[in-house]
Amino acid sequence: xxxxxxxxxxxxxxxxxxxxxxxxxxxxxxxxxxxxxxxxxxxxxxxxxxxxxxxxxxxxxxxxxxxxxxxxxxxxxxxxxxxxxxxxxxxxxxxxxxxxxxxxx
DNA sequence: ATTCTGACTTGGG
DNA sequence: CCCCAAGCCAGAA
Numbered sequence: 262x263x264x265x266x267x268x269x270x271x272x273x274x275x276x277x278x279x280x281x282x283x284x285x286x287x288x289x290x291x292x293x294x295x296x297x298x299x300x301x302x303x304x305x306x307x308x309x310x311x312x313x314x315x316x317x318x319x320x321x322x323x324x325x326x327x328x329x330x331x332x333x334x335x336x337x338x339x340x341x342x343x344x345x346x347x348x349x350x351x352x353x354x355x356x357x358x359x360x361x362x363x364x365x366x
Numbered sequence: 367a368t369t370c371t372g373a374c375t376t377g378g379g
Numbered sequence: 380c381c382c383c384a385a386g387c388c389a390g391a392a
Contacts, residue, residue: 264388280372283374296387298374303388305373320374334373 268304324355
């Protein structure tokens with residue numbers, strides 16, 4: 262089981278209507294280190310279209326979606342989250358204190 | 367096989 | 380708030 266699989270497993274465990282930060286996913290996937298969050302980003306970047314992984318529930322520490330250079334993917338992320346009941350402020354940011362996945366600790 | 371690029375976070379100014 | 384630099388793995392040509 263490589264890093265990608267671990268990341269995908271963690272992301273797949275994020276409940277509907279809830280979001281997790283890259284950092285959080287990295288910690289749960291046992292990818293520790295200063296660049297753990299980045300590994301998560303790389304793992305998600307390796308996702309294929311049609312995958313069952315809810316990648317849209319992964320946001321950056323600012324509570325916003327990370328641009329991938331492309332234009333539609335971030336937009337789709339906003340749409341999917343909105344459909345799940347996640348609210349955004351006027352700046353397009355999510356209130357992490359309210360929507361961040363509480364995995365129980 | 368090598369080379370380039372990219373879904374991040376943190377600390378200091 | 381913005382900008383800069385470091386640490387890191389996977390995929391494509």
